[in-house]
Amino acid sequence: DVSDNSSVAxxxxxxxxxxxxxxxxxxLDAIQAAGAMAAPSVATDVVDGTRAPTSDAAATARRRAVLFRAADACDGLVRKVRESAVYAEEAGKAGAREALLAAKRACSADTEAPFRAKIDAAIDACEAAALAAMERVKTYRFEGNVEVKIIETGLSNGVGAKIWHAAKTLSKMLIADAALVRDKDVLELGAGVGMCGFVAARLGARSVTLSDFEEPLLLALEKSAELNGAGSVARVCALDWTKEVAGE
Structure with a gap:
């Protein structure tokens, strides 16, 4: 196994x-507060025969305070998602991009342009981080010339989105006694990224069923099956242990 412990969750x-x-x-609480508070309305009064804009000074002051906190939050969001894949994953899970867009729609293009620029920077950072973190393909090589390719996503998709020590240990046990799975029908419960199931397929299992319940994990498993050339042996199915399945 050429993978070091840094690749294990x-x-x-x-x-x-x-x-x-x-x-x-x-x-996001600070950013959403800005989106929820409408910009102060501007009325007009007749002054010396001409119309002049008037505004509620208190409302304007409150709005400025909210925007100041939201702008600071945007800066913090940009910094964190650029520095850390973990923060980028959590921002995606929390719907940061959607919250930013909603806040931008609530801003005045004329009087609140600086805040809109902060929002745009945060949106760009979230989108770039999301693209970078979409899929991570890792190749694991074990003794006996057994190699599997694994697609990892983020822990925001559940603990099954990463490789854990237990999966590597079980895979090594299967390789040490391949008769456990050779020509057998194998079911992996809580497959996560599917390492053990794909190892079983490499060892000659007749069929391998990879089950989990998080949609991102199921999609990643299907792609991993293709990467490992296991499409004719492996199938992916949704299975939620907390729910009863009628007739099964």
Missing amino acids: SEGDWYDAIAAGEVIGRF
Whole structure:
């Protein structure tokens, strides 16, 4: 196995994702507050025979305070998603781009252009990070010339989105005693990225069923099956252990 431990998920990664989600949540709260507060309406009064704009000074001050906090949140969001894939994943999961677009629509193009520029920068950062984090293909090589390709997504899609030590350990056990799966029908419960199932396919399993319930994981499993040339052996199915399936 040429992969080092840095490619394996740990509890620390999960806690990092939780912490990142909380920070992203605070950023989005400030941004959404700006989107929810309409810009102060501008009325007109007749002054010396001409119409002049008037506004509610208190409402304007409140709006400026909200925009200041939201602008600061945009800066923080840009910094975090550029620095860390974990923050980028959590921003995508939380719908950061949609929240930013909603806030932009609520801004005045004339009087709040600086804030709109902050929003645009944050949208660009979120979109770039999302593209970079869409799929990560890793190749794992084990003893016995067994090689599998795995597509990882983000922990925001569930713990099954990453490789864990247990999957590598079980894969090595199967390789050490291939008769356990050769010419057998194999079902992997909670397949995640499917490492063990694809190893079983490499070892000559008659069929391999990879099951999980998170939609992003199922899509990644289908692509991984193609990458591993296991399309004729492996099938992917949705299975939620918390729900009963009628007739099965």
